[in-house]
Amino acid sequence: MNILNWLRHRGPRQDGDGRHAAAALAERVTRPCPYVRLVPGYRKQLAPALAVAHQYLRDVVAGLPEPSIASDAAWESDPYIHAFFGTPQDVMPALSRSADLRDYFSRSAPAPEAYAVLGMEKQERRTLGFALEGDVMRSDVPQLTLSFTDHRVRICAASDAALREEIAGRMLDQLALQALAQVASGKSRRDLVEQEQVLLTTRLHLLERQGVGMRGVLGNGDEADAGEAARLREQVAQNESALAGLGVASGRAGMPERQLQALVEVLSHAQSSFSVKREPVRLSRLNVVLAPGSAEPGENLLLMSAHIPGDPPLVRTFALVRVARAGMLSPMQLLDDAARML
Numbered sequence: 001m002n003i004l005n006w007l008r009h010r011g012p013r014q015d016g017d018g019r020h021a022a023a024a025l026a027e028r029v030t031r032p033c034p035y036v037r038l039v040p041g042y043r044k045q046l047a048p049a050l051a052v053a054h055q056y057l058r059d060v061v062a063g064l065p066e067p068s069i070a071s072d073a074a075w076e077s078d079p080y081i082h083a084f085f086g087t088p089q090d091v092m093p094a095l096s097r098s099a100d101l102r103d104y105f106s107r108s109a110p111a112p113e114a115y116a117v118l119g120m121e122k123q124e125r126r127t128l129g130f131a132l133e134g135d136v137m138r139s140d141v142p143q144l145t146l147s148f149t150d151h152r153v154r155i156c157a158a159s160d161a162a163l164r165e166e167i168a169g170r171m172l173d174q175l176a177l178q179a180l181a182q183v184a185s186g187k188s189r190r191d192l193v194e195q196e197q198v199l200l201t202t203r204l205h206l207l208e209r210q211g212v213g214m215r216g217v218l219g220n221g222d223e224a225d226a227g228e229a230a231r232l233r234e235q236v237a238q239n240e241s242a243l244a245g246l247g248v249a250s251g252r253a254g255m256p257e258r259q260l261q262a263l264v265e266v267l268s269h270a271q272s273s274f275s276v277k278r279e280p281v282r283l284s285r286l287n288v289v290l291a292p293g294s295a296e297p298g299e300n301l302l303l304m305s306a307h308i309p310g311d312p313p314l315v316r317t318f319a320l321v322r323v324a325r326a327g328m329l330s331p332m333q334l335l336d337d338a339a340r341m342l
Contacts, residue, residue, distance in 0.1 A: 049267035
């Protein structure tokens, strides 16, 4: 049973499929901190906290809107694509620059389209602009204008369902990373050995650079090329060996228990580890926020933003999109587009 099917159930199942799914989820959530598996009965201890996280993740995934078709043609008809991009000519260059999206189409030769998460920075600007008040056109009306920059596409899938499953899995990974961060910072036990703390902090940073968790989903940070990705995998393996050696050399049995305690705490308070906020807004064609009851023409949108704690915290607007292979620009076309901007 995959993660999405697990999320669709109203509660933990007690049949064979349910137990198998619970075991698979326990293995996934302990992947960033595998020494939790050394604790006898760790799955049983995780089960109640996983049930709490289950309900929260199910609600988040179910609340995501349907994907928008992202193309230059959709800029005129889709209010979300119109709001996210300044002109029709901005849509496909921004998407085509995504190495992850290009790699997806390279690996999935028959696929005519990809479903993806588009992450963006939302910027607000307060200005004085024109507005019709009654029969009088005023030029000194305070206005709030929205714009969206730093468009990133990092995860792709063959269908809406597959994309939501990947998001659910990344959310579980984010909870595990948050637990790892708590242990690495010493919050779970004040007498944490300094060497262990350094190794755990290093592991956290390596995993985040690999794109594990929700920061990778939303497009925060630089994309790693194939060589960098291989080096990161090697460094994570070396870090894991160093952590194992530390436990053997010190003879201490406390690290797995502390990681398990932190994981149970984070899963039990999943909403505190990250949240998805929905902001209803009415926008004009110029992305001016319209006041309630305004007679000006506009579109009602529901903007989604993810809030992830950390140092520094991350807040990104995001949307689910569909991108056609046929609309992707070639590397030469991207170079021509960049040259026109110089």
